[in-house]
Amino acid sequence: MHTVPKRFIRTLLVPALFAATTLAGVQYAQAQAPVQPTGVRGTVVTLNANTLKVHSNAGQDIDVKLAPDTPIRGVTLANITDIKPGSYVGSAAIAQADGTLKALEVHVFPASxxxxxxxxxxxxxxxxSSMTNGTVGDLVVSNGRTITVKYKNGExxxxxxxxxxxxxxxxGDRSLLVPGAxxxxxxxxxxxxxxxxxxxxxxxKGITPPM
Structure with a gap:
């Protein structure tokens, strides 16, 4: 009977242990990774009790459950001049080569x-695309309509x-969720x-939320 050299056993075991450890780490990371919310954009078909049916922009009818306290926000038209230093805003945007962001939309939050x-x-x-929510610092309307949005640990x-x-x-409230909204x-x-x-x-009043 031949004895297997210990060095050969180590050669087999080390890669196997490494692979097992790596796989376990990947599985743990996947388990810990936060689940991203699903975005739905479209028009209201019906609101029946606590189920909202939305005809999505992709052409599908999607049922979404509502809780009694699901936050509902009304969206109304605004102007860039409504934004002041200290305003709390959000902006979906895409990065530009110079490090700035180019807004796709801007929404202004109420004080509450x-x-x-x-x-x-x-x-x-x-x-x-990205979303940035924070407090407006600098605001320049006459030179390229540029805002600086500050948030914790960045701007x-x-x-x-x-x-x-x-x-x-x-x-807002559920009265906004009428068919066609x-x-x-x-x-x-x-x-x-x-x-x-x-x-x-x-x-x-027929406005399409741009965010």
Whole structure:
């Protein structure tokens, strides 16, 4: 009977242990990774009890569950001049070569919603888009419509083109969720695949929420 050299055994075991450890680490990271909310953009079909049916921009009818306290925000038209230093705003944007962001839209929060979603993170409005929520520092309207948005541990300079929509957000309720109303909502998906709304932005007077 031949004895297997210990060096050969080590040669086999080390890669196997490394692979097992790596696989376990990947599985743990996947388990710990936060589940990204599902974005739904479209128009209201019906609101029946606690289920909102939305005809999405992709052409699908999607049912979304509402809780009694699901936040609903009304969206109204605003102007860049409504934004002042100290205003709390959000902006979906894309990065430019010079490090600034080019706004796709800007929404102004009411005082009661200061702090909502503060920070800078990826967004789903377009390829490589981001969302920045924070307090306006510098505001230049006469020279390229540029705002500086400050948030905890950072700030972003955002250029707002002339044709970019600017809207106000305000506290709303289910009366905004009428058939034909344009909505943007984000929802979490349950184990059964059902969607539950985290919050809803609904356009007033035919407005389409741009975010």
């Amino acid at each position: 919603m200061v702090g909502s979603g503060e920070g800078h993170r990826p967004w789903d409005l377009g390829q490589n 972003k300079k955002i250029v707002v083109p002339e044709d970019v929509p600017v809207v106000n957000l305000e506290a 344009h909505v943007v909502l984000f929802a979490k998906k349950g184990p059964d695949g059902a969607l539950s709304a985290l919050f809803i932005s609904a356009g007033e």
